[in-house]
Amino acid sequence: MKEDLKKETVNSDLGAVFNMKKPIQIEIDEWWFKGCFIQKQIHPQLKPYHVFKDTEHQETIDTCFTFIEAKKLCNLNEVKDYKQGYKAFL
Secondary structure, three states: OHHHHHHHHHHHHHHHHHOOOOOEEEEOOEEEEOOEEEEEOOOOOOOOEEEEEOOOOOOEEEEEOOHHHHHHHHHHOOOOOOOOOHHHHO
């Protein structure tokens, strides 16, 4: 009985994560979206947004100029087996 409830909760959490419409802010200038981190970086020689995966090695996906581009990168590189998830930061 408890195992069934636990499986149901996990499946509903996964469904919510992959159907999410907007990023969740986890820190100042940092968001989690579909298994990826979006980080705003302030440096005159770097693009403002850095996108990387929520995996063991946190591989960089790319950098971009706008938040909309960063969200598109997360959609294209969705991580289904992420390491931490946004709940670890809330």
